[in-house]
Amino acid sequence: MRLQIEGSQAVARAVAACRPHVICAYPISPQTHIVESLSRIVKSGDLPGCEFLNVESEFAAMSVAIGASAAGARAYTATASQGLLFMVEAVYNAAGLGLPIVMTVANRAIGAPINIWNDHTDSMSQRDSGWIQLYAETNQEAADLHVQAFRIAEELSLPVMVCMDGFILTHAVEEVDVPSTEQVDAWLPPFEPRQVLDPDEPVSIGAMVGPEAYTEVRYLGHLRQMQALELIPQVAADFEAHFGRSSGGLVRPYRLEADGKPVETVVVALGSVLGTIKDVVDERRANGESIGVLGITSFRPFPMDQVREALAGVRRVVVLEKAFSIGIGGIVSSNLRAALDGLPLEIRTVVAGLGGRPITIASLHAMLDRAVGEGGGLEPLEFLDLDHDLIARELARQQTGRRSGPAAENILKDLGAVRATPF
Amino acid sequence: MTEQVKFYQVGSFAVGNRLLPLEVRSIQSDPGRSNALTSGHRACQGCGEALGARYAVDAAMRGADGKLVAVNATGCLEVFSTPYPETSWQMPWLHSLFGNAPAVAAGVAAALRAKGREDIRVLAQGGDGGTVDIGFGCLSGMFERNDDVLYVCYDNEGYMNTGVQRSGATPPTALTQTTQAVGESPGNPFGTGKDVPRIAMAHEIPYVATATVADLHDLEAKVTRAMQLRGARYIHVLVPCPLGWGSASQDTLKVARAATQSGLFPVFEAERGEVSAVSQIRRQVPVEDYLRLQSRFAHLFAPGREEARAKLQARADRNIERYGLIGPHTEALPGPAEDNPAEDSPHEEGTP
Secondary structure, three states: OEEEEEHHHHHHHHHHHOOOOEEEEOOOOOOHHHHHHHHHHHHOOOOOOOEEEEOOOHHHHHHHHHHHHHOOOOEEEEEOHHHHHHOHHHHHHHHHHOOOOEEEEEEOOOOOOOOOOOOOHHHHOOOOOOOEEEEOOOHHHHHHHHHHHHHHHHHHOOOEEEEEEOOOOOOOEEEEEOOOHHHHHHHOOOOOOOOOOOOOOOOEEOOEOOOOOHHHHHHHHHHHHHHHHHHHHHHHHHHHHHHOOOOOOOEEEEOOEEOOEEOOEEEEEOOOHHHHHHHHHHHHHHOOOOEEEEEEOEEEOOOHHHHHHHHOOOOEEEEEEOOOEOOOEOOHHHHHHHHOOOOOOEEEEEEOOHHHOOOOHHHHHHHHHHHHOOOOOOOOEEEOOOOHHHHHHHHHHHHHOOOOOOHHHHHHHHHOOOOOOOO | OOOOOOOOOOOOOOOOOOOOOHHHOOHHHOOOOOOOEOOOOOOOOOOHHHHHHHHHHHHHHHHOOOOEEEEEOOOHHHHHHOEOOOOOEOOOEEEOOOOOHHHHHHHHHHHHHHOOOOOOEEEEEEEHHHHHHOOHHHHHHHHHOOOOOEEEEEEOOOEOOOOOEOOOOOOOOOOEOOEOOOOOOOOOOOOOOOOHHHHHHHOOOOEEEEEEOOOHHHHHHHHHHHHOOOOOEEEEEEOOOHHHHOOOHHHHHHHHHHHHHHOOOOOEEEEOOEEEEEOOOOEOOOHHHHHOOOHHHHHHHOOOOHHHHHHHHHHHHHHHHHHOOOOOOOEOOOOOHHHOHHHHOOOOOOOO
């Protein structure tokens, strides 16, 4: 049903349409609207056979999901930021146990400094947890990915994290064709667990495994993600055939050819910023520039072959990332490098949008002007709209004496006020 | 062995007594018991936890007509029962993490409710570390939501699986590897620790009980009672650990009995936050009799440690007073407990 609807509400309705048995919730912005909405749906009796648990922490939320899933229930929770980090031990555990839980991550920065706004630092920190990670570009895709996520998770016995940009998507009201219960019923098979706590066929789940078999058990987790590389596009195609729209898949190529040849420059990104990038690329194409976009929907498993295929013949790749690995730089770009090993192309990392800093069309144009211009291009690692003067002043303060105080507070004082206008 | 074998279980509720009428025999004495935690596991000789778990789980199995799911926190019980690829659990059993057993169990219960399978019951279990420390937030959450879970804590008063370190359930003066018997106040300090059965009662959940492996029939009866109820239920079982306590492996029951008969470990039941029954002391023993059985308290018998011993006796006396552990059938120590010399010793404040 087409509705003008907030992203969180659309996701909540899509999740409800999947008829989860257990939903566990702990509030954290910007995820909270999703579970608030699900709470209303369950409490009003619109989702019979579903238990909604208000738990005391995100660690408990994931733990409840683990218990529920192991008991054969379709389990769902949602979190963000500090909440995701608070549940990390259980996040890894769910993947290690092979429990097909679906979780929304409403992407948000990590403190300190505390910051409630969007970037990808939270979910990127869990890239090695064993969860499948799908990144939504739009609210339509966010809603659809949840329906696909249950199918992928349950077929492979692996948990799936659907990542959607906090506020930018969760709080944006736009038109979404919300999957209905009838549609989903006809498309999503009932959950048939591979392992279940059943008194009629008792099994022990979560036994201690030593060096004699730990590698094999972990390898199976990797193997299932490799199987996901096959399954994710199949599920996306099947979804499109049933629902009549394209959502999900591994990668999203956009205008990667010009005059029948690969474009010179490709911007690679994940999530909602792809919309802005596509607008920028359209403008530059209109001016005759040879440039395209590659969106990565599935970050785990990382689609090595599809990325390589999409970028073969390209001269320059600019990876726009909403997170980075402190001490080395780009996360997406390091993964990309592995996929592009041996290809004659230049890879540049631009870290952008941290802690909710807007990624504007003007900034992207300025950055791309330099990337393709005569001035030698971009540095290997850059930070979009970084305020060098502000940093220089704080570094100077730190030189004046030992007790220069907390850096974040110094910088806020320097700015004079929390800046509300775009940078 | 020249020890005389006594048959004084006759007419008592002691374990395994097949001379008793059928209806009052222990579940464990029934050849048809479920053996949910079966033999062959890797627990130490004399392990109180293995013994307690065997009785508690089989009683819960009977209370659930065999339809029981167990969730286990990380710890000795988990490690000794499931060395891959073997398992001692003849029941559906799930281990997730150290600190989340109450929440995982709540998830299992929610799943069963959602699927209309409330005939299947849920048991969660963990040691004192997993319960009173790292899993405490999840435990309190499970209590306040009144999730339909019976949680059994096997309390051996420390982190024994990791090599005997202090937990929030370690008693004052006890030697652990992180509360060494050195310095002016050797062992675990006074004025620390928490009384989780009382905290559980403060949640006003349907049922809270304490028990020990000294009275396994009582443990079975409490599990049986708990299984008659729905909602969050908590049983805190004192289980001596020969390794961590430095007690002889054949003395596990004796040590547990001394804990109850000295008053150090009060055995009671509470419903909806109110104490409903108390196991009064039969033959009171001085706290020193309990301490002497365990090398973790050996430093208390060095010269100049009389005050520390008196403070421990005062803790026992406080329990005796609080729960009314001395009654008409108690064979008490000479002189009323209130007049014990320990009364003159300074009481630590805020200690359970």
